[in-house]
Amino acid sequence: MSEQRQHELANLLAIDGGMPVRSKPLPWELPGAHWIGEEEMELVGQVIRARSPFRFYGPDPQRMVDTLEREWGARFGHRHVLGVSxxxxxxxxxxxxLGIGPGDEVAVPGYLWVSCVSAVVRSGAIPLLVDIDETFCIDPEDLARRISPNTRAVxxxxxxxxxxxxxxxxxxxxxxSLKLIEDCAQAAGASSGxxxxxxxxxxxxxxxxxxxxxxxxxxxxxxxxxxxxxxRLVALHDLGYPRNAAGRLDTSDADCQLWGVGARMSELAGAMVLAQMRKIGQITGAMRGAKWRIRDALKDVKGLAFRNVPDPAGDTGPFLLTILPDAETCTRFVAALQAEGIQGPPGSLACITMRDWGLHWYFNIPSLTERRSNSHDGFPWTHPANLFARNYDYHRGALPRCDDLHDRSALLSIASTLDDRDVADIITAFRKVARVVIA
Ligand SMILES: Cc1ncc(COP(=O)(O)O)c(C=O)c1O
Incomplete structure (x- = not known):
């Protein structure tokens, strides 16, 4: 093949028959999983060798969950920490x-995970949808506007x-005077200011x-x-009661006789999280470094915008969120990137449009839009204390900015093991595709 033809093929988008930027899949997203090694095996092995996988008592408890809670608190500055399932x-x-239940309303963003809204509904409270801004988190101005006399927590x-x-x-x-719950599931190790x-x-x-x-x-x-x-958290995560020094349930305190959910952390999980926590700086540092190298290399590309991260130093970096001019461009942009080889192994969701991000968007959660109940009586929607919410609508259209960002943004997972070649290929592919796809 002539040199000129090779050059033409390299510039032609792979989706239009050109040569892809790469053929090898990017690594799986799953940040911590890549770093599982000797340290995890050693600590988990210790629990197994001691035949003591329960945190509160046993033949020879290794106190993995206790150690994890202590080290986590010291590292991130929390007074109390509790491992759960x-x-x-x-x-x-x-x-x-926090004592939240029927009659209460809990504000949640429209970009979230199904667990957030499920926890609210199962508590007996009502979810109050709040719009997001270009940080892809709650927009404080919209929150202030939507708070009602029933709102108890955010x-x-x-x-x-x-x-x-x-x-x-x-x-x-x-x-x-609202309670604030921070769901940090997707951001362990992150900070702000x-x-x-x-x-x-x-x-x-x-x-x-x-x-x-x-x-x-x-x-x-x-x-x-x-x-x-x-x-209260300690009692609730267990069987509704605190435990005594021997690790046995203590029912004697009238102020702490509750209904527990049986969600204790096992020593096996505790051992693994402990080993992983000791690597969290390396894992997030690798993702943050790669992500911001990519963002910086693309900042002059016209028509390409990124999620607003107010404090990049506190970003943990697992996702690059790109905002395109419109939904059609976004679809073509992502398809073209995938064709350039910017995708993970089969089964991974490394490079997708936000429209493929399922239960992360409020209107994709049928149990919310259709007000489903786990019980025959329609609880909590039918509870007399919740009648204030009878006209709440959770279908698409409730949050205009959320809907707009859902339609025209894309997500690229930044694996915690990207090498220089992977980063260079991502940059090359973004630039190549943007030149053709973004008018
Ligand atoms: C924002 C958010 N909240 C809560 C959860 C629930 O966590 P888990 O899967 O451990 O129950 C997840 C992830 O699954 C999440 O992404």
Missing amino acids: SGTAALSIALSG MYVHMSGAAGRVAEVAGICRGR GRAVGRFGDVATFSFQLNKNITSGDGGMLATEDDNLFR
Whole structure:
């Protein structure tokens, strides 16, 4: 083939028959999973060798969950930390810990994860949708406008690895006497203005599910500064009661006789999260470094905008969110990138339009739009204390900015093991595709 023809083919988009930028898939997203190694095996092995996988008692407890809670608190500056079985359980426990239930309304963003709204509905409260801004997190101005006399709490969700305008939201909550729950599931290790996420509100939740910055397959965490709330969280995450020094349930305290959800963290999960937590700076540092190299290299590309990250130093970097001029361009942009080889192995969701991001968008959650109930009586929608919300509409159209960003933005996962070649290929592909696709 002549040199000129080769040049033409390299410039022609792969989607139009040209030569792709790369043929090898990008690594899987799953940030923490790539870093599982000897350290995890050693600590998990210790638990297995001691035959003591339960945190509260056993033949020879290794105190993995205790150590994790202590080190996590010291590292991120939380007074109280509690390991639990998942991020979804953590959210439910947080809401119950704050005493939220029927008659209450909890503000949630329209870009979230189904767990956020599910925890609110299962608590008996009503979700109040709030619009997002270009941080892809709650827009403080929209929140201030939508707060009603029934609003009791705000669930601020640190989406896609970075904090948005959380300090402003915390200020609104303080001014309006609202409780603030920070869902940090997607942003463990992130900060804003030098303050770790989870330290702006009353209670914070984390997840260690496989897609998160660090992982034990499944697992979660709660953090709070409040001594009384912590006592309730401890009882609620277990069987409704605190435990004594021997690790046995203690029913004697009338102030702490509750209904627990059985969501304790096992020592196996604790051992894994402990090993992963000790690597969190390396994992997030790798993603942040790669992501911002890509963003910086693309900042002169006309028509390409990125998510607003108010504090890039506190970003953990697992996702590059790109905002295109319109939905049609966005579809073609992502298809063209995929054809250039900017995609992960089969089964990964490394390079997609936000329209393919499922239950992260409020109107894609049928149990919300159709007001489904787990019980035969339609609870909580039919509860007399919730009649204030009978005309709330959760279908598309409720949040104009959220709908617009859903339509015309794209998501690229930034794996925690991208090498220089991967980063260079991503930059080349973005520039090549943008030149043709963005008018
Ligand atoms: C924002 C958010 N909240 C909560 C959760 C729930 O976490 P888990 O899967 O550990 O229950 C997730 C992830 O799954 C999430 O992304």
